[in-house]
Amino acid sequence: MPASDDLKGLMKFLTREQWRECFEEVLDDHFGPVLEAYDMDFEDLTEILGEVWAMTVWGCAFEDFLSLDFEGEPGNIVDDYVKRRGWKENAQSKAYMMALRTSVMSLYEVSNVVPGQSLAARDLIRGGEPISVSEGTATKMLKQWDKIAARVVPVMGKNVLAGGVLPFTPQATEALFDGLRGAFGKRNAKKLPALRNEELQAAASMFTLSWLFDTLNRMMERPTLRNSDGDDIVFHDVRFPLASGVAPEEIASRLNTIRGMSQENAKFWNWVEETPQGRDKPKAAKAPTIDTTSDSGSCLLGNAELKGPFLHLSTNSAERAARGTALVRQALGDLARTPLTEIRTVEQMLAERSGKHVDTPSSSSPPEIAEQGVHEFLDRHYLETLDQPVAMLGNKTPRQAAKTPAGRRKVADWLKYLENQTAKQPDPVNPMATYSFEWIWKELGLRDLRQ
Template identity: 45%
Template sequence: MQQGHDLGRLIRFSQRDDVWRERLASVLDEHLLPAMEEFELDFEDLEELLGEQVPWTIWGCAFEDFLSRRWDPDGQNIIDVYLKRRGWSEEVLNRAYIEGLRDAHGSLHEVTDVKPGTSMKLRDLLTGAEPVTVREKSATRSLKQWDRIAVRIVPVRDHHVISGGLLPFSQEATDLLFEGLRDVLQLRKSQELRLTEEQLRNCAPLFSSAWLFTELPRILEPQSPQLANTDGEDLLFHQLRFPFAKGVLQSQVVAALDKVTGLEPAGAKLWNWLAPKTGNKKGQAQKKKAGLAYGTLTEGGTVLGTVEIKGKALILEVNSEERALRGEALIKDATGDLLRPPLTKIQTVEQLMREREDQTDESFDGADEVPPETLRQITLEHLDRHYRETLDQPLPALDDKTPRKAVRTAAGRKKVVEWLKYLENASAKKVGSPMADYDFGWMWDELGLGDMRQ
């Protein structure tokens, strides 16, 4: 612990009296017991699964909750009792921290600005209070803008610090926490989630539970995400190579493909195979499997696959067995005897990723010959082009709307803000890469959202 933030005497004091020891044990049970009973674990198991430090961080969250509570019948608080009896033994700064911790409440905060090794600005996502700048050294070296953390902000004389019980919250943990808070407060999904400080004090154990119920299943039962395409079909990448029949010219095959409904030209010898447009979106949604949907969208619709002519062959690429069968029939019907039967290459997601990693490694064999600043400039220019194109592409995260169209409504602006935060946060975490230095400010400004980046 940092000097001035030592709770050792207070911890020992709370263990000397049977009443306070039992009260602390009851608070610890509220934070830890639901998850440990659900997954049939004890505290030592948590150390083995989460590492030695993490369970003690959760213990610290529970202890800080215990320090802020008042107990019947006369509203006793352990810090008040401790300072009355042993306050003389504490240094001035440490006493100020302990007094601040008594009155602080836990909440979920968003990191809006970071000065590594010095300070960071935190926005309370649950009270709507104005952002607060806190002095902090160690955490600011790893936290990035738009990270979310559960922690207590503690006033200490003329500045603020954070408490020792800090838990990083993923989007999944955030969603679980918000769901739990809505249940406790009996709020509908349409109602804004805003809590008073007293409500947050009463809900403190939910933060530990949400974190544990997110992290423990991930460790105990690691699962690959269920990947499917937009038709709900298992991802299995197929490449069908149709050799030209003897004497057939590229122009003949191009002429045949240009007549096919559903093939949209995407280049001189390249076509996108598009799904037929239908208004039955509800029916389509029911077909999809739970998990991640993999697909490509254009302004013309969902891309089922690509068709390309290379040399003396036509190549069809799709991402499922079902589409491979449909695509093969489509090509045969369109070209007749211009093509011979296809040779098929099939790859799983893992195989395709390994192949692309190998290709990337080969492409960077000579990377050391490129000056670092030149490589950085090339990367940033590529990102500029990529993100400028992205602003005009429909995105699943925005209900298949382009960012420019989504910001036209209040609900759409909210989704675009979350999307931009996700991009910026993910990029900042690529430490050592030029991507970590990319400035997304122009995207916020171009979409008219610059004032929401604060």
């Protein structure tokens, strides 16, 4: 992704009255409906989304503005800027500006991600084969089959992503497609119409609005829960396999050397917060918080418990899990082997308590054995699923749906969704995250659609 410095001169050029007024019109197209619907201004939006995402969606509007022609002379800000100030820019910056001048926003499906280097992008609106994109920053966060709204532009012999890249959920994707069908297709049409670049260019604000409405709705419906440190609530159970023959009393003796580790009985400890003298507790973020306090009023950071040949450390955030794991490993030394971490979100915890979860093999075993067990379980689960009705497939079984051309595409989308959600496990070495769906594509004869 090109650096923002490449467009610094153009951004300053916006202060000219003729362009400032034009840009305000474009901003209104991209943000007006959302700000009106939620009765807020852009500063409120920035506070809700955070500065990074607010500037990303602002960048989408700015890049759209760069591609537009307005009445009068010179008509386009890039043309005007290059004519007047182009001599100040280096060859790469000028090439990037001119590429944005003719760029079009579209929705892409990501595959073959090489972190820090490249990805393949398939245009879900205009079709065609996936194209190779050189990308350093976004590839460190993108997963297989992610969908992104972006401008892919050619710069000095390479395809690159422009700065305004928005990750699209299935809900945002459907909202976008509904909007495009309504604007350019027939009433109640099920398929996207074939759009010309000119039509897609005119619909650029739909991408921003679809993303904003979806993101804000999800944030309002399910507010982010954090602990009193300001960390996102994600429950971690870190299991330390203990060395053979080690006595519980020896484990207890070493755990008691950890500051804040308070022993409740022979096998259970509370890990309580100890704020160093003279230092205030960090202020938590402005969001609903979850935490427990001890009888003394101190915040409980987690707890540790001896269960058979394992020591379990439980916390409610990744940050606390990392701190606690480091402390326990330092204290136990060679009495414990490499730990295995189980991660659950708030939604998963609630589902388990309501009895809606599906049991998977226990991971209280060495990592390689746990991974094998989980993968074997998933093999059996998905083999059975191939002969069961699936809602995403119109309540047909995957095998039934894969017998028709339209059904094959639906099954491919279903498999991509499963792969994408599995790849997004918080822990990249979690057995769920390392599971391969390749055998299912082969089983259903769909390997040619896995692109």
